Amino acid sequence: MMPQSTYHYRSRLGRQELLRMRLKDLAYSRVSYGCRRLHILLRREGWMVNHKRIYRLYVEEGLTLKRRKPKRHKAYAARHIRVEPTRADDIWSIDFMSDQLADGSRFRVLTVIDIYTRECLALIANRRFTGADVIKVLSRLKDDRELPDHIFCDNGTEFTSKIMDQWAWFNGVELDFSRPGKPVDNAYIESFNGRVRQECLNLHWFTEMDEVKSTLGIWKMEYNMIRSHSSLGYLSPVEYARSYREKRKPVNALKSLEIT
Numbered sequence: 001m002m003p004q005s006t007y008h009y010r011s012r013l014g015r016q017e018l019l020r021m022r023l024k025d026l027a028y029s030r031v032s033y034g035c036r037r038l039h040i041l042l043r044r045e046g047w048m049v050n051h052k053r054i055y056r057l058y059v060e061e062g063l064t065l066k067r068r069k070p071k072r073h074k075a076y077a078a079r080h081i082r083v084e085p086t087r088a089d090d091i092w093s094i095d096f097m098s099d100q101l102a103d104g105s106r107f108r109v110l111t112v113i114d115i116y117t118r119e120c121l122a123l124i125a126n127r128r129f130t131g132a133d134v135i136k137v138l139s140r141l142k143d144d145r146e147l148p149d150h151i152f153c154d155n156g157t158e159f160t161s162k163i164m165d166q167w168a169w170f171n172g173v174e175l176d177f178s179r180p181g182k183p184v185d186n187a188y189i190e191s192f193n194g195r196v197r198q199e200c201l202n203l204h205w206f207t208e209m210d211e212v213k214s215t216l217g218i219w220k221m222e223y224n225m226i227r228s229h230s231s232l233g234y235l236s237p238v239e240y241a242r243s244y245r246e247k248r249k250p251v252n253a254l255k256s257l258e259i260t
Helices: 017-029 035-044 051-060 133-143 163-172 183-199 207-224 237-247
Strands: 091-100 106-114 120-126 150-153 174-177
Touching: 017 035, 017 051, 035 051, 035 183, 091 183, 106 133, 106 207, 120 207, 150 183, 163 174, 163 183, 183 207, 183 237, 207 237
Parallel strands: 091 150, 150 174
Antiparallel strands: 091 106, 106 120
C-alpha cells in the first residue's frame, strides 16, 4: 500500500497555456512586479482566477523575484517623532534623483509625492535645478491641489535656500528637514525613488532629454493609475484618492432636512 504523502492532486483544467502566456507577458514587461500585483493586473483584464492559482503558475514558470536581505547588526532607536499624514494633501515629500544620458552627461529628476495617497505629483527631469525651479513646480501644483501643511525634504541647497524659505512662509507651509546622513527620515520618497530607478530609469538607455521627459511622464501615469500599492489595499494611488474624496463629499443640506 502506498503512503498517503505520495498522492498528488492533478488539475482538470490542463496547463492553461493562455493564462501562462499572459502572466509571463506581464511579468516580463513589469520586471519588478511580484505575484500579487500581477494577479491584480490579470483581474483587471477579466481573468477570473484566484491568487492561489496565479501563485502556482508564477512559481512553475520561474517568475519569482530574488530579493536581497539586508544585514542589520545595529539596534535602531527613533530620535524624534515626525508628524503623520491624516488626509490627502496633508504632507508632501520632495527629493532629487540623478542619472546620465548615453553620452555621459548628467541630469536630475525632481520627485514630489503625497504621502497619504502615495500619488506622484511631479516627476520632472532637467539638466539642473535651482530653488526658483522648485518653487515653479510647487506653484503649478498649487493651481490643481491644496498646498500641504508640511513638506518633508533633505538639506539640499535647493530646499534650504532663502527663496524656498520665503515661499514656504508666505504659503503657510512648514519645511521638515531630514537629519544629515539620515535618509530614513524621509523614507517615503526614498522608497518611491527606488521604484522610479528600478522600474523606469534602469530599464532605458536615454540619448536625449526629450526622451527622458516623455518616458518619465508615461511611467508617472502608469504609477498613479495602474500600479497597485500594498499599503493602499492594493489599489492604485488614483483609485485610493478617489475613494478618499468620495467619503469626504459633503451631504446635500436639502436631503438632510426632515419634514416633521
